[in-house]
Amino acid sequence: MTISDKQQSHRRDVFGLTIYKNSHPDIRRLKREHKSAAIHGNKFWQSTNVMIDYLNVEPPKKHWRILEIGCGWGVSGIYCAKHFQASVTALDADVAVFPFVHHHAQLNGVEVSTLNVPYEKLTVAMLSQFDMVIGSDICFWDEMNDLLFNLMNRIHKAGVHRVVITDPGRPPFRQMAERCCEKFDAIYDNWSVPHPNNTSGMILDIS
Numbered sequence: 001m002t003i004s005d006k007q008q009s010h011r012r013d014v015f016g017l018t019i020y021k022n023s024h025p026d027i028r029r030l031k032r033e034h035k036s037a038a039i040h041g042n043k044f045w046q047s048t049n050v051m052i053d054y055l056n057v058e059p060p061k062k063h064w065r066i067l068e069i070g071c072g073w074g075v076s077g078i079y080c081a082k083h084f085q086a087s088v089t090a091l092d093a094d095v096a097v098f099p100f101v102h103h104h105a106q107l108n109g110v111e112v113s114t115l116n117v118p119y120e121k122l123t124v125a126m127l128s129q130f131d132m133v134i135g136s137d138i139c140f141w142d143e144m145n146d147l148l149f150n151l152m153n154r155i156h157k158a159g160v161h162r163v164v165i166t167d168p169g170r171p172p173f174r175q176m177a178e179r180c181c182e183k184f185d186a187i188y189d190n191w192s193v194p195h196p197n198n199t200s201g202m203i204l205d206i207s
Helices: 003-008 025-033 047-057 075-083 095-107 144-158 171-183
Strands: 011-014 017-020 065-068 087-091 113-115 132-136 162-167 186-193 199-206
Touching (some): 017 075, 017 095, 025 095, 047 075, 047 162, 047 199, 065 075, 075 087, 075 132, 095 113, 144 162, 144 171, 144 199, 162 171, 171 186
Parallel strands (some): 065 087, 087 113, 132 162
Antiparallel strands (some): 162 199
16 A cells, blocks of 8 residues: 555545544544544534535525534535635534644635534524524434524524534434424425435425
8 A cells, every 4th residue: 555545545535625534643643632522523424424415406605604513523614615615613512623623624725713612502692693504413312402493593583594404313303303394494304415425314404
């Protein structure tokens, strides 16, 4: 194996973005230098593929102010910054994910802001600063059903134009999405991502 082949084995291409795997020396170094992520923000989650593929079909408007909640490594937000010239803020309750966000943003030639706040603490005033909210794999515990549904209500009050949430289809997400469909103008459906990313999941798109 050549050095180039070895380097390639530690990275993946995600819709034109370069994303490092946990085995990449840079990621291993960041994990040594910074506190470990505690709320599942420790890797690239496959619902991000669902998010990006869906946004390719149903894109946001150019230059929108986009908030990615529960950002983890911030890949969806980075994609929006690169391909839609969005002004992106990556939000997470775990400050330990931000070195990985900034590293991947720099790697892909964009800048994103970061905000260390749990999404249940976002106020209407804070949300009113954004045109769109996105999030992937953020409704994985039962208690998150109510927390996220209440957030959707505040997002609506704040006048945010659009929300897109993707998930593998866990029961808490399904329950929350069904509640949103009853209350808001929403699209809720299965979504399949073709080769080479080969992922499936569910999307909730609230306008």
